[in-house]
Amino acid sequence: MNRYLHCLRGVVSRELLRFLHQRTRFVAALVRPLIWLFVFAAGFRMALGVAMTDPYKTYILYEVYIIPGLVGMIQLFNGMQSSLSMVYDREMGSMRVLLVSPFPRWYLLLCKLLAGTMVSIVQVYVFLTIAWFYGIKAPPMGYLWILPALVVTGFMVGALGMLLSTFVKQLENFAGVMNFVIFPMFFLSSALYPLWRIREGSYLVYQIASLNPFTYAVEMIRFALYEQLNVDAVLIVAATTLVLLALAILGYNPARGMMARKGGGGE
């Protein structure tokens, strides 16, 4: 058991150190949601002041609504960044070092996921602290409630990233992942507008957003931030996480990047 913990500590501390040393990445991870909050949300202040939706007990400004979506955004980008780093590790060979350890592969991958999730949780809390000083305050206990929701969401987007990394042969291909996975997942969800509002605009987009697991991750975080449990959202996110994890672990092939490299070198 101690060996397992030692391994976990090793992987997590490497990920956290890497995150802390890459100051620009830390700043970039925060700047993105903050720009959305200060610029985008400020322009739409009135947009949501006209209706009440669960879990909010009274009328809210748009900048209050958008917070859980931006928390989801932080985790989504971070999950993808972690898997990007896995492609990089694979290309550089450090993944092979990790995988030659005597631990089962699923355990090592879970350690990687947990490490990535913890990094994203640090980012989320820093973001929420800034939002607090900006005047967007949730009930104090809500900040504790969202912790498990953040762990599950972190695993879900991390597992998705890991699964994608099995399909991505080279680092350069990752830009496509951004365009075809992160943006649709974020925009076609309840992160920016509630589902009822999307439905008013386009029924098709509403249907897509209703099928998007990221919608449920955002809703899970939103309800948790207001000390409520959205059971449907939790079940959907948990089930999606399990499926993605199983696929990612079963489908993970550490040799893929190396092989591609070798093949590339022979041309």
Add this chain to the structure above:
Amino acid sequence: MPILSRETAAMFKPTLLGLALGALALTPLVASAERIFVSNEKDNTISVIDGASLEVIETIDVGRRPRSMAFSSDGSELFVAVGDDEAIDMIDLETLQVVRSQASGEDPEVIRVDPNRPYIYVSNEDDNIVSVLDYERRTLVTEIPVGVEPEGLGISPDGRWLVSTTETSNMAHIIDTELMETVHHRLVGARPRHAEFTHDGSEAWVSAEIAATVSIIDMVDSFDVEHTIRFDVPGVPRETVQAVGIQLTSDGRYGFVALGPSNRVAVVDQQTYEVLDYILVGQRVWHLALNEDETRLYTTNGVSGDVTVIDVESLTALQSIPVGRFPWGVIVQP
């Protein structure tokens, strides 16, 4: 996948803990046993909200177009001005039933109760008068002529002064209740709606809907407008900012002003007249009521048909409670 199931299990543990702590945090919310009465202008009903559960516990049928409400001096009855029935309905606060009704003259809108005598002052919008009714003898005491379309009425804590605001004249008329006649007329902002005295009786605050101002009238010496507070909510169209209901805390700290279709309640420093904050509430916020210990402020939101509960200490909206159609007035029974 044992690790995953542990993760899922871990999710529920803090959840339960949070639930328990959350309930603790809500304790001050359920401590009060006050009742909140809300007049629903379009439904011809009064919604009764329990201050502890913040749920509507009773709906009382009253006459047509109920608006302003006031308690009798002994606190046993609630008076409701029912405009289209041209009467004041009187509700027994034990049985929550209308027990009697008294003719009020044409289109009664706002009523106030004299703290010393069994009198109700009624602004009769269509007649340009303030009627004085004796609710014990059930007689009309007198009629006091004021400007065109009287609406707001404010009475000083000692009952000496009554301020009547007239919508079309844009005036505040100061009535000496010993003489039962107007002694001063003061121009205020366009379409004055409401008048409220500070608890020491030294000032009367008069809101003006179109001007989006509150005029502060000195009630000790000059009886003049000494200061004007202007409201401007950032990011909100100017024409939707309309000052209506006013509530003033007894400690002289805050003044609250309902700002109509801007869906905001302004928080004003009662000493410096500086606007401190704007709190988002429901649509077209009209009148306000503080509870007895002044920990909460209740607002009626006419268009969205609900009441928003504001925590006075943190100046945040806690909850909005659906009531009937077009809630107009609100009053809190301790």
